[in-house]
Amino acid sequence: MTWGNATGGTPKPVRVALLGCGTVGTEVVRLLREQATDLAARVGAPVELTGIGVRRPNKHRGQVPAELLTTDAAALVDSDVDVVVEVIGGIEPARTLLVTALRAGKSVVTANKALLAEHGAELFAAADASGADLYFEAAVAGAIPLLRPLRESLAGDRITRVMGIVNGTTNYILSAMDSTGAGYAETLEEASRLGYAEADPTADVDGYDAASKAAILASLAFHTRVTAADVHREGIASVTAADIAAAKAIDRTVKLLAICERVTHADGRESVSARVHPAMIPRSHPLAGVGGAFNAVFVEADAAGQLMFYGRGAGGAPTASAVLGDLVAAARNRVVAGRGPRESAYADLPAQPMGQVSTRYHISLDVADRAGVLAQVAAVFAEHDVSIAAVRQEGRVNDASLVIVTHGASDAALRSTVDKIGGLPVVREVVSVMRVEGEQP
Template sequence: MTKPVRLALLGCGTVGAEVVRLLHEQAADLTARVGAPLELAGIAVRRITRDRGTLPVDPDLFTTDALGLVKRDDVDLVIEVVGGIEPARTWLVEAMRAGKSVVTANKALLAEDGGTLHDAAAEGGADLYYEAAVAGAIPLLRSLRESLHGDTISRVTGIVNGTTNFILSAMDATGAGFTEALDEATELGYAEADPTADVEGFDAAAKAAILASLAFHTRVTAADVHREGITEVTAADMASAKAMGCTIKLLCIASRGPDSRGTESVSVRVHPAMIPVSHPLASVGDAFNAVFVEAAAAGQLMFYGRGAGGAPTASAVLGDVVAAARNHLAGVRTPSESSYAALPIRPMGEAVTRYHISLDVADRPGVLAAVAGVFARHDVSIATVRQASASAGPADGTGPVGRGGDAILVIVTHVAPDAALAATVEELRGLEIVRSIASVLRVEGGSR
């Protein structure tokens, strides 16, 4: 029998327990695929509790000394499923500097300080794998990192947060408001007790940074990502989207192209946006993830699957473990980080988007001319205008519009720099004839 590859597992929550279970259940297959058995050398946990006993593993493997475990001579590979910046970063840097390859699902750490991890991997000649950090079991990162390396990726558009997609899908299906849909998600276990990381878009922004780094061969961190969550998406917004043949999704959008000075640059943003129901991402329901990739030669590609959960995430972790273990046995490593392009990050104001704006306006002659004038001053071209009664039901323009009262103007623009669109909205807000701005949403997935 070949000498086993010895694994240190850091963390034994939902994902870690599933990794332990799969290592046990699929031991024969994994051995055949790797060329040697995979053996757990130790499992670092915060507290050693009795209920670990249900896992198919020797209870003596548990330790609370993660750093000690990582440093042990009989550990070949380190799997980290703890999350968070510290102490995970210290453990992983220590492991890789010692030449031990790392498999991690830690999106927050990769997005905040991926550079430190990549540098440590290069220094120690170790592999750094993190397929599980984005879109769970969907084999997305290896595709960006290897399969598409002969191509030029222009844009990545994804639904990468299951919690928010569940909430928005529920709002679309039932007409519920955000709070109501969040409550349902919490009840069903799709949202955590503190849902901030999900609903405010932090989780999606971390993933967007990782995707952009791989797609554009450029170090992108979470701080480079423009981030807006879904807490302000209302039932009225969703109804308005549906009236336009759209739905609302929390999208992460990473694109490259020339900025206003013609410099090739990268724009990365996370925000709710309307997309046409005919767009492949529109039909991605519940807690599923999907990522749409556009490349010069490959054209349009889409990846779809479960983005979270113990088993899907563990599947991604183990795929990486097999690769890292094979490399360990062969004494080689996979290509390291590719960040040669080092493209500059474009500020959000220069991102090119379209806006959908609902205005509550005074219903009198000259209103449209005044409003249109504001758009023109900011060089924003209007694609469509619909006018509806403020009191009538659906804002479909068919309701009676009573002179002298209020009216709703629904305006969709052509593409323009986000700063020009934001400035337009600001100026509209100051107009006497504009009673209020009911909603502002970006529109994606159409012609750009």
């Protein structure tokens, strides 16, 4: 394939269609215009934005060139373009538009984590059938170069674990609760006022956003197709000021973590565990110091050891930076007739149910202040084969506070233990239950 002028003249432009022009899309347009000369040099040909598909053109007039705006996204995808950049989000119409583009041999750059987590296999199949590229660095952790290292730099290594903070909204809320002692509801309200939380924060605070990202991370890290349905998901709405205070009392903090693990069983079988939930981590852990709306991800590999990726995980400019990086790669491949990395799902490992995942728990109880209480509680742990790592008890006038930290055990066993403890006559209330991460089991 010869992309440039056969006589050595100006190379043929790489024509780009942009779907969506919200916060990220507007920044993509700005960067394309401001950095046109540098982008052309990096790509080896001019990068030409030919159209922007939007629902309400009047909303964007004055922000981007009006002549580029169109409400007919399907016609824009079907036009003579080389790369389709999608930043509209959601499943439809994004899925239909991108599958159409890929089947037609057009390269795709997307920031759509929900679409990839639900329909990634379909997108990769369409890309493979036509030889088109599919890039999606911006789908996880904004500007942080994370997916490309998993996909390419660590392709020769065996990744065993990926753990991190991948949602800025929830991290801002939990960081603020930790620093102020405020409750969840008032902190969420403040986050909304400051623009850190959406008008409808459900996708963030209920863990859907992080679960989609965990599915993508697990798929890349473990060469296995993992969907959002394979990810155990818990949000932060149930995290209380008492949970935060309990964590502080033992020099820990609470974070919403995405945890993806390659699990080797006693019989040699392997499976993939992917989960999103709040957890206590030691304040000495590098993730504990990640505050505000920042993201950070720990990657553990056999040869490379521990790697940490940190930076702004959201926002127009940071996400647009990742989109432009992918666009340069896709456009360069067009110029030199190259291809980007394909889907790697050869391992095809099964998903491990959450009940089988080994976890640790921090359990805070209000109990009657009399002899034999600890023995009764400990008997329930022994009954479920859950080992106690530490116990702290403080007496008050008529009752006492009992805090127990367990060793690692199956999540199902720990949940059953907590349920039975809550029914003991000597237990007035199960005040707080939180998983513990970032330490040896």
